[in-house]
Amino acid sequence: MEAVITDAKRTIFARENGLLKDCLPEDLAAPLIRHLSRNTPEDIDEVLIGNATGRGGNLARLSALAAGLPLSVSGTTIDRQCGSGLDAVRVACHFVKAGAGSTYIAGGAESSSRSPFSSRARFSPEHIGDPDMGIAAEYTAQAYGVTRKMQDEYALLSYERSVKAHEDGLYRREILPCHGFAADENMLKKRNMEPLISRAKPVFQSGGSVTAANSCGISDGAAAVCVMEEQKARSLGLKPGLRFIGSAVSGVHPHYPSAAPVYAVKICVFSQQLRVPYSKINVRGGALAVGHPYGASGAALVTRLFYEAKRRPDARYAAAAIGSGGGVGLALLFEVLT
Template sequence: MKRAVIVKAKRTPVGKRNGMLKALQPHELAAPLLRDLAGGIEDKIDDVILGNVTGPGGNVARLSALEAGLPLSVPGLTLDRQCSAGLEAIRMACYMIQGGAGNCYIAGGTESTSTSPYEKRARFSPDRIGDPDMGVAADYVAQKYQIPKEKQDEFALLSYERSWEAYNKRMFEDEILTIDKWNKDEEFSRERNMRAVLKRAKPIFIKGGTVTAANSCGIHDGASAALVMEEETANLLGFRPVLRFIDSEVSGVHPHYPGIAPVPAIQQLLKRNQLTIEEIGLMEINEAFASKIVACAQELSIPYEKLNIRGGALTMGHPYGASGAILVSRLFYEVQRRTQGKYVLAAIGSGGGIGVAVLFQALM
């Protein structure tokens, strides 16, 4: 069977909604990434697969490929699996390579919440089941899995401190492709007394709840993508594979508890590959809400020492369709700094109760 590997990964800076990237449409965020990742092998690209959630509709991937100046022969595919769309795009590219459909793909996601033409979110679930907003659902997860506000705030503070430490050590610079003049995530423009912010923050989604604005992610703009290649082709073209795709899993849970959806996906993935949590060196799980991360860590017995070790969306923000690809980009660079751990894993939960988990082998 052919093997898929990731040989390059990049992301844009992440900007606040109506912030520094507010003037850029999704294809304008993605195009510089495609141009950079395809540099020198434009004629080898079989397809571009991009996740996008909040519009503008149409085939954003094709538009982005054309905007990037890729050959007209590169078709482009846009998919929507809500917050897991960017990770799903990379997963799909890996399977396309394994199945022999092609040898070289650019896959990821792009999101401009600032320019979205939609005033309201898409429906996640029918009325007969219930269709809670993600914040309300985060409170439902906190209630069901007994995650008090103190534990949520504790993780949110940990994420914040890790993110700022990584930023101050310039660890994000390799990940980021400068867009216009922007070369850093907007949230790093001003450091806050996060401990005080968490302490005074009040529940905002349900009466008597525990989820606050401080232990939730923000709504942001950004894009991220990876160059996914068949391993022998990558070697022949002079690329150094960093992550080798091993396997993946998608799970569905009750739409009231989307934050816990990564758990069954990870459990099934590990069981099928006869692995344990202890054998996974690094894990990136999207930080939409602290309640979600704490619940996932609790249910899977994941030590915080190997989970989101450079922080995540709680600090830097959540550009929906791009966030899953950002997880992979983070792993791509992080494994090049570390020697321990043969396997790494990226996972994300999304609206409607869907979890996606992808297992890679670190080749460094």
């Protein structure tokens, strides 16, 4: 059995307490589920949705019902913090390969604006250390020699790529307009980021290197993909964009969660060293400019790869990787289908 991605969509990403502030997580996930299952609603085996700051309960089942899927379609909610949406896609792919089912909707949804929690969950026991993500980013930068200059240079590159992708209309293909919005909130106002990045002050540690300008913002949004058994997809006349090859999960010290994806990718691609040039990483920008809706971000990575694969028929493989609180990294490797 081979698992393939046949379709992918996301909502716009909005700032916390911004354009999507009135939407609950299920309000964000349901339109995507409805769209992705529009041709085969009776064939969906299960809906898997990642979420990190929701109100509890089974968000995936709630979202499936809100989307109008048959009552027979079950749902599973996954919490791997920032890796939740990517893990939902991972689980769906492995389900298909194992023959547990043939069609899944998998992704993530996050409404930071509607979170009932005043503080975050614990990532690690106190005797090990449980730093907030901003402080953990400082620890990682210090441990791995990532300077302020390096962070600022990459932040500017990422912003420029995101702005260009938005202006070229590339984001429009991956966004499903819903709730009256069709463009990422941060992309609606073009700004000269270079002076903002260079002048920003450290926000997490005195004398540190992590600033509001070289960090991703807290956001609301959702993303999801349709994972299907390849022969079934082709029998339905669908043209898959990505074929799942494998996945890997890694754990590192909770002080260094940003480093965790590196080790996961190394495992996934069976490489001893990971040396990927900037020219091949987040080529259309990413969370620094567009936003980071925790549980949805990993599914958004796969969505971006799905559409990028259509633009890059020369590419052979694509990888999505993400790190999360507690020092966990997750990576998925795909073959590009042309």
